[in-house]
Amino acid sequence: MLKAIIILHRYLGVCVGLIMTIWCLSGFVMMYQGYPDTSSTEQEASQQKLDFSGCCDTEMIGGADSAPASSFRIEMRADEPVVEVRGGDNAGIFSLRSGARVEPLDRAHVATAIDRFMAANGIEGDIVTLEEIEVDQWTVYMWRRAAPLWKATLNDRAGTYLYVSGASGKVVQDANRQERIVAWLGAIPHWLYPQLLRQNQPLWYQTVIWLTVLGIFLTGTGLLVGIVRLRGRSGRWFPYRRPVWLWHHMIGVFAGLLVLTWTASGLLTMAPWGLLQSEPSTPRSQVAGAMSWEEARLAIEAARRADIPDLLSLKSAPLAGQPYLIANTRDGSAIRIGPDGPSTLSLPDLQAQFEAHGLSVETLSVLRKEDGYYYGHKRDVELPVIRIVLNDPDRTRVYLHPETGEILRFVSATTKRYRWLENGFHNFDWPILRQRPVWDIVVILLLLGVTGVCATGTWMAYKRVGQDFKRARKAVAKRSKISGGGRA
Incomplete structure (x- = not known):
């Protein structure tokens, strides 16, 4: 044997x-x-300021008033305000001026998006080639959801490739020569x-x-x-x-x-x-709750009335069944918007809101340093955060942005198991070794x-x-x- x-x-x-x-x-x-990727910071640097002029009949956003609002995001695309709806029967990207589903960008608009990204991120050079592709080595994990894809080869010192989604108009991937070489040795x-x-x-x-x-x-x-x-x-x-x-x-x-x-x-x-x-025992969707399209439209109108300076985008962020949006601005700040306008977050109100939504709270506190489930390791995390431990069989942990209430991390029983048995052993991601250069x-x-x-x-x-x-x-x-x- x-x-x-x-x-x-x-x-x-x-x-x-x-x-x-x-x-x-x-x-x-x-x-x-x-693996090479494009960060949200790089994308937001080249975003246009959200311009509501010439629009918007909010009735064109989403479905029937009483229907649950799918996850959505409002921002500019090729000088036009659009709403991207994710999930549901009406998923897609729609113009806020005409209400119609937008067509993929043409070459000229793609080139403009690339120029704007290069200027905002300090990339000096010119576009050597610009072609529509299906997939290549650097887009293998997202080519379907980003289609149609455009690839630009630049003549900058770093030898950069930029990839633009013809649907969203965003640069979804950038990979310079060094990143590509190192990826072949690593990822x-x-x-x-x-x-x-x-x-x-x-x-x-x-x-x-x-x-x-x-x-x-x-x-x-x-x-x-x-x-x-x-x-x-x-x-x-x-x-x-x-x-x-x-x-x-x-x-x-x-x-x-x-x-x-x-x-x-x-x-x-x-x-x-x-x-x-x-x-x-408590799904994330239950913690967030749902809002109707009527509530979503009221919050969008409230955001328009607030006239927030340098507003880049609005995204849906319901919490404990209450309708909220998050407004992101050019300087990196985020503002919580409710149906009545900008809204502040207080711990007593938050606990009462959770309890009213049928979520029993065991502890609610402000976390000012990393814990075993909310930490950065190879990247920074936002601190302080609000940590909520639910009184359910999983002792589910919910970490919220202290100003916007956005769910930054959701830790269920499954997440806890993977955190220790997968992250712990595979990345040697143990609290005692997390400090660098010890790790x-x-x-x-x-x-x-x-x-x-x-x-x-x-x-x-x-x-x-x-x-x-x-x-x-x-x-x-x-x-x-x-x-x-x-x-x-």
Whole structure:
């Protein structure tokens, strides 16, 4: 039985071991740079000030008065105020001047959007090429929802590509030369993100899951063999004499469990087969509640009357069944808007509002430093925030912006499980190690050990399988020679 496991471990090590080694090496890069993306700050820098002149008959927004208002956002698109409705039967982008569904932007308007983005974000250069595309390497995860896509190649020093959604008119992706090179060393091999595979989401999803399952099996069998052979027949600990075999055995015994936890937690990032998932005792939609289109229109009218300086956008943000909008301005501030105009947020009113909505509050407090579920790690988070712990079986946590009431983070029982079993083990995201450079030093040292296990194992498997094939060829050649001589 042990011999069969060793042979299986050896042959899996040639292919799966190589992939795991690549995952480890790319993990060093992923510590400091992920996949290229465009931040909301970059997008907002180039947004036009919201101009309600020439509009708006708010009756054209949404559906019937009593119908629940879907999530929506109001902003400018090519000098025209539009509302983007997400979800529901009337999903889409509509003009607030005509009420009609907007058509995709033409080349001239796309070029204008690119020029505005470049000026706002300090990108110096010109558009060399501008073409409509379906998908490429840098848009594989969003090409369907951003279609039709336009790609602009710039002649700036950074060698930037910009991608504009013809539907929304926004730059949805920017990737300069350095980001693209680093992505090929980090995110693309780590996430198995080559375009040919990733653009087919179901195939990519299953490929990642089953390769990870094989990686778990490979690691588990390696641990079993390593422990069984920890002491040889001679009585020596770590009985292997060849250097690579000795180092693989020694590192594997001590770091094998770490390899296993990293691989298993990597599998959890894909949320396969509903692992760790459960129905929340209080869904996020229940905390937010719903507002009708009539209430939404009243809030929009209130925002127009408030005449907010440098207003960029309005977005729906109901809370505990009460209708609210969030107005975002050029200077980065956000204002809460209710049906009667700008609205302030107080803790007693908030608790009463939750209780009236049927949500029992266990604790409500202002959080001024990070906790186990609201933290930044590799990015900053907004502090202070209002933390609400609900009195439900999950002890659901809701983190709210202290001025707008926007839900910044929602932590259900499923989120808690993933936070510790996936984030904790895969990103080594533990409170005691969160401070940098402590986290960097610990993770680099551990990742070196894990890489050593995978790399030496792959090399051993490659050499041993090569020897097996040589022996097999010699055996076949010998039999053929004997058989041929016998017939003669």
